[in-house]
Structures are given as C-alpha cells and as structure tokens.
Amino acid sequence: MEKKLSKKALTKSFHNWFYGHLTCFSQEHMQTFGYLCSMLPLVEDLYDNEDDKAKAMNTYTAFFNTEPQLGTLIVGITAGLEEARAGGAEDVDDETINGLRAGLMGPIAGIGDSLVVGTVIPILLGIAMGMSTGGSPLGAIFYIIVWNLFAYLGMRFLYFKGYSLGTKAVEFLIGAQGDAIRDSVSILGGMVIGAVSATWVSVTTSMQLLNEAGEPYLVLQDKLNEVFPGLLTAIFVIACWFLMAKKRMSPIKVMLLLVVVAFIGVLVGFFNPGLVY
Amino acid sequence: MTISWLQAALLGLFACLSSMPGMGGSSVGNYTFGRPLIGGFICGLILGDMKTGILVGCAMQVVYIALVTPGGTVSADVRAVSYIGIPLAMVALKSYGLEATSTEGAALATSFGAMVGTLGTVLFYGTATINLAWQHIGWQAVEKRDYHKLYVVDMVLPWISHFICSFIPTLIMCKMGTSVVELIKTTLPMDGIAMKTLFTVGSLLPCVGIAILLKQIVKQVTDFIPYLFGFTLAASMGINLVSATVIAGMFAVINYKIKMLSVSKAAVAGGYDDDEEDI
Numbered sequence: 001m002e003k004k005l006s007k008k009a010l011t012k013s014f015h016n017w018f019y020g021h022l023t024c025f026s027q028e029h030m031q032t033f034g035y036l037c038s039m040l041p042l043v044e045d046l047y048d049n050e051d052d053k054a055k056a057m058n059t060y061t062a063f064f065n066t067e068p069q070l071g072t073l074i075v076g077i078t079a080g081l082e083e084a085r086a087g088g089a090e091d092v093d094d095e096t097i098n099g100l101r102a103g104l105m106g107p108i109a110g111i112g113d114s115l116v117v118g119t120v121i122p123i124l125l126g127i128a129m130g131m132s133t134g135g136s137p138l139g140a141i142f143y144i145i146v147w148n149l150f151a152y153l154g155m156r157f158l159y160f161k162g163y164s165l166g167t168k169a170v171e172f173l174i175g176a177q178g179d180a181i182r183d184s185v186s187i188l189g190g191m192v193i194g195a196v197s198a199t200w201v202s203v204t205t206s207m208q209l210l211n212e213a214g215e216p217y218l219v220l221q222d223k224l225n226e227v228f229p230g231l232l233t234a235i236f237v238i239a240c241w242f243l244m245a246k247k248r249m250s251p252i253k254v255m256l257l258l259v260v261v262a263f264i265g266v267l268v269g270f271f272n273p274g275l276v277y
Numbered sequence: 278m279t280i281s282w283l284q285a286a287l288l289g290l291f292a293c294l295s296s297m298p299g300m301g302g303s304s305v306g307n308y309t310f311g312r313p314l315i316g317g318f319i320c321g322l323i324l325g326d327m328k329t330g331i332l333v334g335c336a337m338q339v340v341y342i343a344l345v346t347p348g349g350t351v352s353a354d355v356r357a358v359s360y361i362g363i364p365l366a367m368v369a370l371k372s373y374g375l376e377a378t379s380t381e382g383a384a385l386a387t388s389f390g391a392m393v394g395t396l397g398t399v400l401f402y403g404t405a406t407i408n409l410a411w412q413h414i415g416w417q418a419v420e421k422r423d424y425h426k427l428y429v430v431d432m433v434l435p436w437i438s439h440f441i442c443s444f445i446p447t448l449i450m451c452k453m454g455t456s457v458v459e460l461i462k463t464t465l466p467m468d469g470i471a472m473k474t475l476f477t478v479g480s481l482l483p484c485v486g487i488a489i490l491l492k493q494i495v496k497q498v499t500d501f502i503p504y505l506f507g508f509t510l511a512a513s514m515g516i517n518l519v520s521a522t523v524i525a526g527m528f529a530v531i532n533y534k535i536k537m538l539s540v541s542k543a544a545v546a547g548g549y550d551d552d553e554e555d556i
Contacts, residue, residue, distance in 0.1 A: 018302065018304070019302040019305075019432070020302065020431045020432050021302070021303065022297070022298040022299075022302070022303050022307075023298060023299070023300060023302065023431055023432050023435050024298070024408050024411055024412060024415070024430060024431040024432070024434070024435045025297075025298030025404075025405055025408060026405045026406070026408040026409045026412055027402075027405050027406075028409060028412070029412055033412060033415055033427065033430060033431045034431060036415075036419070036424075036427050036431070037427050037428055037431045037432070040424055040425075040427060040428075043424075044424075050422060053422070053424070054422050057419065057422075057424060058419075061416075061419060068303050069303065069304060113493075114493045117308075117343070118343050118490060118493035118494075119493070119494070121308060121312075121343075122342045122343050122490055123522065125312060125314060125338060125342055126342075126518055126522065127518060127519055127522050128314055129314060129335050129338060129339075129518060130517055130518025130519045130521075130522075131518075131519065132314065132331050132334075132335055133335075133517075133518075134328075134332075134378070135327070135328030135329070135331045135332045135377065135378070136331065137318055137321070137327055137331055139314065139331075140314055140315050140317070140318035140331060140334070141318075143309070143312070143314065143315060144309055144315060144318075147304075147308065147309060148304065148305060148309060151304035151305075151308070152304065155304070176537075176540040177537065177540070179536070180532075180533050180536035180537050180540065181533065183532060183533075183536060184529040184530070184532045184533040184536065185529065186493075186494045186500075187503045187525070187528055187529050187532050188522075188525045188526060188528070188529035189490075189494055190491075190494045190495075190500065190503035190504045190507065191503045191504070191506055191507035191510070191521065191524070191525035191528065192507060192518070192521060192522050192525050193342070193487060193490050193491070193494075193504060193507065194503065194504040194505060194506060194507025194508035194509070194510070194511070195507040195508065195510055195511040195516070195518050195521035195522075195525075196339065196342065196487070196507075196511075196518065197339075197483070197484075197487045197508060198507070198508045198509075198510075198511035198512035199511050199517075199518060200335065200336070200339045200383075200483065201339060201480075201483040201484060201487065202380055202480060203480055203481060203484065204480075228509075228512075228513070229512040229513045230508060230512035230513075233484070233512075234505065234508060236481060236484040237484045237487045237488055237491070238488075238491075238501070239484075240484045240485050240487075240488035241488040241491045241492060241495065243488075244485075244488055244489065244492055245488075245491075245492045245495070250352065251352045251353075251485055251489055252352055252395060254485050254488075255391065255395070255482060255485055258478060258481045258482060258484070258485065259474070259478050261481065262474050262477035262478040262481055263470075263474045265477060266470060266473045266474050266477055267470070271473070271477040272473065273381055273384065273473055273476035273477060273480075
C-alpha cells in the first residue's frame with residue numbers, strides 16, 4: 001500500500017523545525033523536542049491508527065543534536081523514511097531511522113558549525129560591518145534581510161532535497177564537489193576575516209624611546225607599521241590562534257590571559273590608551 | 278542618558294527572542310537578533326540613538342564574529358552581550374563623554390560587552406535547566422499519547438524560562454546599570470591603572486574572536502596566507518570591506534574551478550587505467 005505525504009504536512013513539519021528546533025533546549029535532550037514537534041504533522045498525516053502513531057512517535061524520542069540549520073537535511077531524510085515505513089517498506093524500522101540519525105548528526109554538526117556558523121555568517125557580518133562603518137544602519141538591515149532569506153530558503157531547500165533524495169542528498173555535502181565548495185568558501189572566509197581584523201581591530205603600542213632633549217627618536221608603533229601595517233594586531237591574533245589551536249586553551253582562558261597581558265603592558269608603558277577627563 | 282522602564286522592558290523582550298536557545302528560533306533569534314551588530318541596531322532604535330548603537334554593536338561584533346556553540350557549550354551569552362552589554366556601553370559612552378567612533382569608545386564598548394557576555398553564560402545554563410521541567414511534562418505527554426501537548430512544551434512553556442532568565446535580568450541590569458556606570462566613573466579615574474587596563478583589554482579582546490574563526494579555517498601554516506592577504510588588502514592598500522569581499526570571491530571562484538578540474542581529471546585518469554587492464 002503506497003502512502004504519500006501531503007505537501008501541507010511537509011510544509012508544516014518544516015516550519016516546526018525551522019522555528020522550534022531549539023526553543024525547548026536543555027543540556028540533557030537538546031533538540032529532541034524540536035524533532036518530535038517536526039515529525040508530529042507527518043505522523044498524523046500518515047497514520048490513522050493511534051497505536052501506529054505512538055509507535056512512530058516513539059522512534060523520535062531518541063536523543064538528537066546537530067547544527068540545526070544544515071541538520072534540516074536529516075529531518076527531510078527521515079520524513080522520506082517515515083513515509084516509506086508507513087507504505088509498508090520492510091527494510092525501514094526504528095533501528096534504520098535512528099541509526100541514520102545518530103550516524104549523520106555528528107558529521108553534519110561538524111560541517112554546519114564550520115561552514116554556516118563559522119564561515120557564511122562571519123562573511124555576511126563582515127560585509128554588513130563594512131556597510132555600517134560610521135554608524136549607518138544600512139549594514140544591519142542588509143544582514144537581517146540577506147541572512148534570513150538565505151537561512152529560510154536554504155533550509156527549505158535542504159528539507160525537501162532530503163525528503164526526495166533520501167541518503168543520496170548527503171553525498172552532495174561530503175563528495176568531491178562538496179569538498180571543493182567548502183575549500184573555496186574557507187578561502188573567501190579567511191580573506192574577508194583578514195580585512196575585518198585590519199579594519200576593526202587595532203592593537204597599538206605607546207612605547208617610545210626619548211633622546212636627551214626629551215623628544216622621541218624611536219616610536220615603536222611607527223617602526224612596526226613600516227614593516228607591515230597593522231603588524232601588532234596580526235601578531236596578537238596569531239598568538240591567540242596558537243594558544244587555542246595548538247595549546248588547546250579555552251577562549252575564556254585566553255581572554256583572562258589578555259587581561260594579565262594588558263595589566264602588565266600598562267604597568268611597563270607598552271600600552272597606554274592615553275585617556276584623560 | 279537614562280533607560281526608562283518601557284525601554285528596559287523592550288530590551289528584555291528582545292533578550293528572550295535572541296538568546297541561544299531563544300524564543301525567536303535559531304536563524305531569526307540567535308543568528309539575527311542575537312548578533313551584536315543587529316543588537317546595536319535594535320538598541321539604537323529602542324534608546325533613540327541609532328548611530329551610537331550601531332557603532333557599539335560593530336565594536337562588540339568583532340569579538341563574537343565566530344561564536345560557534347558546538348554541542349551546546351557556550352563561552353559567551355548573546356542575549357547578555359546584545360541587550361545588557363550594548364545598552365550599558367551606550368550609557369557609559371555618554372556618561373564619559375566619549376565618541377563612539379573613536380578607538381577609545383570602541384575599546385570601552387568591547388570591555389563592557391565581553392564582561393557582561395561572560396557573566397551572562399549563567400543565564401544560558403539557567404534557561405536550559407528550567408527547560409528540563411517542561412521536558413518532563415513533555416515525556417508524560419508522550420506516554421499518555423497526548424502529542425499536541427508537545428507544541429506547548431516546545432514553543433510556549435519555555436517563555437517562562439525566558440521570563441526568569443532573560444526578561445527579568447535584562448530589565449533589572451538596564452535599569453540599575455545606569456547608576457553602576459556612574460559609580461564606576463566616580464571611583465575609578467580614567468587615567469588610573471584599572472581603567473587603562475580595561476581599555477587595553479577592550480582593544481585586545483577582538484583578537485580572540487578573530488582567532489576562534491581562524492581555528493576553523495587554518496589547518497596548516499599556508500592557510501594563514503588568505504587571512505594575511507585580506508589583512509593586507511585592508512591595512513596596506515586601504516580597500517574597504519565590501520570591495521575586499523569581491524576580490525576574495527574572485528579567488529574563491531578560481532580555487533573552485535581548479536579543484537573541480539582536478540576532480541574531473543582524476544575521473545578521466547581512472548578511466549584510462551581500466552582500459553589498460555582490459556588489454
């Protein structure tokens with residue numbers, strides 16, 4: 001007996017996920033309740049019998065957590081699987097569905113965190129900050145419109161691709177083309193972030209050496225900028241990267257270390273914001 | 278500059294929407310309203326000083342440009358940064374008479390934001406913990422097969438968690454903060470060591486934000502080159518961010534084409550190998 005999900009149920013399921021995947025977050029169950037709410041319209045559409053509904057819903061009580069935006073793909077895939085199960089496919093059971101969910105949520109979280117949250121959003125924010133230089137609201141409005149269109153349409157695309165293609169949809173992400181896209185986007189991201197840090201981050205030193213007449217003959221900041229404009233900023237960024245990536249320090253520890261560095265720097269006269277009332 | 282009860286309540290509402298896990302959903306809430314740049318825009322609208330709001334938002338945005346929350350571990354809370362940190366920084370700037378466009382203004386804003394954001398992680402854990410109670414109701418509903426209750430559990434009841442952990446703290450901090458800022462101003466002079474350190478920390482903190490992002494991108498030393506290339510475009514050549522993005526886009530397209538070329542070449546080479554085996 002062939003069963004087909006109605007477009008209305010699929011759309012409702014997608015919207016429940018788009019809005020509700022993290023609203024009831026806890027450290028213990030994370031996105032599990034969002035997933036249940038997303039599957040409910042589908043289960044109600046596919047089954048008439050209360051026992052069948054309960055059996056289907058119980059499948060999705062298993063723990064779930066991933067990068068929710070890219071993870072929409074997984075929800076779409078399970079929509080397809082649930083439809084197949086309702087239609088009597090014998091090779092689809094609790095184990096296949098939950099095995100697939102558990103198997104995909106790790107890799108998708110990794111790709112989603114680095115691609116969406118770690119690259120696409122910073123690039124958009126970088127452009128938006130460029131547009132907002134001087135206090136114009138233009139950049140903020142640009143980000144609100146562009147990001148939300150991208151997120152909504154992108155997630156909708158992923159949901160329905162997952163539904164229609166099933167597990168084949170994942171190949172696009174982890175295949176050769178997916179690799180090439182990710183590699184190129186990370187180059188784009190790296191360059192934009194370079195420009196963002198040169199524009200918005202400014203680490204400067206007030207260190208200077210005075211001659212006998214009390215006039216500065218060596219202003220360290222100028223000397224450093226002759227080597228490479230913004231050198232001190234770049235050094236601090238790379239040092240922070242080194243501490244976090246190579247020494248496995250947490251961001252909070254690095255921030256605390258910077259407080260110490262700033263304090264010592266101010267004491268020895270390396271840093272001086274030069275403020276008076 | 279003072280913050281009225283109505284303004285503080287509006288800021289509290291946006292705090293509910295924007296946090297991770299927020300009532301606006303991730304894309305609209307956390308990743309839009311939660312970003313400090315957008316927070317600055319909203320705070321500017323609510324407090325009636327758009328320019329200062331945006332500038333403070335931009336300064337804080339650099340620190341949190343790549344705020345990734347893998348597995349639900351947070352190092353800073355966006356609701357606190359955007360809707361407690363930004364309003365208080367705006368008040369502080371006015372009180373100190375600093376220009377938001379100046380480096381000092383940005384440094385003050387950044388220190389405030391980071392301090393509040395780090396302390397704000399308490400709010401994140403608070404919200405998530407209270408949600409456990411609603412989830413308990415949810416599991417009972419699943420057992421009783423009362424599935425429609427799940428909608429209430431997932432999308433309505435968490436408002437209570439947010440009233441306690443987002444709305445109330447924001448309301449109180451924004452109302453009380455104004456006098457705290459005044460207190461700090463009178464007890465800690467600007468040219469004293471504490472304020473000098475605070476401002477210096479403010480100028481150093483964005484480096485951590487950028488470095489968190491680089492951690493995602495840099496896998497080997499040569500991966501630093503795109504970063505330094507972008508840096509050079511802006512610092513040495515004075516190219517603005519939008520133009521720099523266009524140049525970066527060009528390089529990304531070239532890289533994509535080369536990558537895809539090597540993929541298709543490998544496929545062709547593989548084909549020849551098969552032929553040889555046949556012979």
